[in-house]
Amino acid sequence: MELPQTPEQDFLLERQMNSSNVIKKMVAIDDIVYQQTPVITIDRQVLLDNRVVAAIEDDPRADVFRILRTKVLQRMRANNATVLAITSPTKGVGKSFVAVNLAASIAMDSNYSVLLVDMDLRRPSVHQYFGLTPKFGLSDYCLDNKPVAELLINPGIKSLVILPAGKPTKRSSELLSSAKMLAFSEELKCRYPNRIVIIDLPPLLLTDDAMAFMANVDACILVAAEGQTNKEELERSLQLIDKKKYLGTILNKSTENKDDDYY
Numbered sequence: 001m002e003l004p005q006t007p008e009q010d011f012l013l014e015r016q017m018n019s020s021n022v023i024k025k026m027v028a029i030d031d032i033v034y035q036q037t038p039v040i041t042i043d044r045q046v047l048l049d050n051r052v053v054a055a056i057e058d059d060p061r062a063d064v065f066r067i068l069r070t071k072v073l074q075r076m077r078a079n080n081a082t083v084l085a086i087t088s089p090t091k092g093v094g095k096s097f098v099a100v101n102l103a104a105s106i107a108m109d110s111n112y113s114v115l116l117v118d119m120d121l122r123r124p125s126v127h128q129y130f131g132l133t134p135k136f137g138l139s140d141y142c143l144d145n146k147p148v149a150e151l152l153i154n155p156g157i158k159s160l161v162i163l164p165a166g167k168p169t170k171r172s173s174e175l176l177s178s179a180k181m182l183a184f185s186e187e188l189k190c191r192y193p194n195r196i197v198i199i200d201l202p203p204l205l206l207t208d209d210a211m212a213f214m215a216n217v218d219a220c221i222l223v224a225a226e227g228q229t230n231k232e233e234l235e236r237s238l239q240l241i242d243k244k245k246y247l248g249t250i251l252n253k254s255t256e257n258k259d260d261d262y263y
């Protein structure tokens with residue numbers, strides 16, 4: 001198996017931006033699609049402030065995501081899956097928090113490169129976790145034919161590329177079930193065998209947005225939050241997920257381990 005090239009190995013152009021903590025490079029990572037991908041190195045403090053703990057190698061809280069990564073990759077390999085959806089019953093339970101940290105964790109220490117796609121088109125937030133303000137994203141691919149290659153960002157973590165959602169849209173369900181998205185998902189599956197695609201899907205119970213795309217993913221993780229998600233929401237959500245694709249539920253914001261702020 002050929003490992004993906006790193007941005008450092010295949011560096012095309014570098015330029016310092018005005019902002020003190022942002023460096024922009026033009027790189028190719030493992031495919032022609034990535035040749036235009038800018039690398040924006042995110043300041044450690046931004047990652048800490050936004051709880052992207054998995055991206056900080058010496059942060060003890062990254063261990064939780066390393067354990068999760070191992071379990072998820074094992075189950076995905078067993079199912080021959082490469083496209084993983086992260087969803088939740090309702091909003092605000094930490095679905096994006098899990099998607100971002102799991103993506104960073106897999107990208108930082110494995111044989112895979114990771115594409116993290118923000119498909120929560122009504123409430124996009126993946127870019128916020130990295131302190132980014134991208135002008136365009138997935139909704140611009142759907143609505144205005146912007147090439148995907150021009151929408152990708154590498155947040156300075158080896159082998160991780162983000163596809164932001166773009167400007168929020170209420171036409172989410174329509175876009176996620178469009179022929180363009182079907183073509184996009186086929187591309188995700190077939191073209192890059194060594195890549196894990198992590199999709200931050202919308203919540204399951206508020207709209208039909210998540211279900212509009214669910215047929216296109218290979219695997220699915222449900223995120224619930226202690227004190228926020230009730231049993232009925234959990235049961236209704238589990239009924240919506242194809243059993244063959246279901247990898248498990250993550251209980252986020254657990255108070256069981258009081259020594260730890262997060263888990």
Ligand SMILES: Nc1ncnc2c1ncn2[C@@H]1O[C@H](COP(=O)(O)OP(=O)(O)O)[C@@H](O)[C@H]1O
Pocket residue numbers: 050051088090091092093094095096097098125252253254261262263
């Ligand atoms: N385990 C956690 N501990 C502390 N704060 C968390 C945790 N998980 C998520 N949060 C915070 O909760 C808020 C909602 O999380 P988010 O990932 O945006 O939810 P969702 O994507 O499900 O709407 C964010 O401010 C996030 O930083």
Ligand SMILES: [Mg+2]
Pocket residue numbers: 095096097120123124125
């Ligand atoms: Mg979210």
